[in-house]
Amino acid sequence: MSLCKNIQHFVQKNIxxxxxxAYSTAPSKKSHAEPQRNIADVGKSLASKGFLRSHKxxxxxxxxxxxxxxxxxxxxxxxxxxxxxxxxxxKFTFLNACxxxxxxxxxxxQVHELQSIGDVVQFYKTSVNTTVPYDALKTATLPxxxxxxxxxxxxNPETDTKFKGQTAFPKSSTLVTGLRYRGKYEGxxxxxxxx
Numbered sequence: 583m584s585l586c587k588n589i590q591h592f593v594q595k596n597i598x599x600x601x602x603x604a605y606s607t608a609p610s611k612k613s614h615a616e617p618q619r620n621i622a623d624v625g626k627s628l629a630s631k632g633f634l635r636s637h638k639x640x641x642x643x644x645x646x647x648x649x650x651x652x653x654x655x656x657x658x659x660x661x662x663x664x665x666x667x668x669x670x671x672x673k674f675t676f677l678n679a680c681x682x683x684x685x686x687x688x689x690x691x692q693v694h695e696l697q698s699i700g701d702v703v704q705f706y707k708t709s710v711n712t713t714v715p716y717d718a719l720k721t722a723t724l725p726x727x728x729x730x731x732x733x734x735x736x737x738n739p740e741t742d743t744k745f746k747g748q749t750a751f752p753k754s755s756t757l758v759t760g761l762r763y764r765g766k767y768e769g770x771x772x773x774x775x776x777x
Contacts, residue, residue: 640686640710650703653679663700680706738770 643649654661657676667673677696681687684706688696696702719730736756739747751772758769 637689637710637712638686639712640684642707642709643684646684646706647703649683650680650699650706653683654699659699661699663698663703665699666697667699667702677702686710734767736767736770738768740770741768 651661653676657672657679659665659672659676667676673696677688677693680702686706688705692705696705720732724730736758737749738756739749749772753772753774755772756770758764758767
């Protein structure tokens with residue numbers, strides 16, 4: 583009986599204390615504001631993890647400026663590099679025509695950066711490399727003392743020949759959790775003495 587009274591007393595005190603905190607008029611101890619993140623910081627963050635994004639590779643042709651000039655003349659737009667694409671409908675039709683001509687679209691995150699014809703020419707002159715840095719090391723010339731193992735070695739006691747199936751971690755299983763690698767690597771579930 584006393585345990586039940588103690589629990590009820592604890593719950594009531596906790597509710598009273600939370601009500602005091604919720605409706606307190608005292609200034610909070612947090613006086614510093616959260617620092618604002620600017621566009622450059624967000625861009626650096628995206629650039630650091632952007633190599634895993636799915637983009638189509640793009641190699642610019644030699645005559646990018648000439649193709650853009652033809653597109654401008656077809657749409658009756660000035661070809662001057664300083665010409666601003668301020669009208670949104672005109673900008674959309676121009677970028678759509680560029681996409682048709684180059685088979686390379688402008689990502690949504692970069693549409694606001696393309697404000698003039700010169701910006702569009704510069705965008706279509708920039709190549710897009712979709713090679714993951716880890717895969718790029720396969721073709722790179724490495725120093726003699728550096729070796730990169732491209733295929734994982736997974737321990738499986740049934741197929742192991744080096745240690746005759748003996749493992750350093752007898753109670754640990756080797757689980758393959760990724761869908762991509764389930765067919766490539768075989769998992770192993772360790773035998774447990776206790777369920």
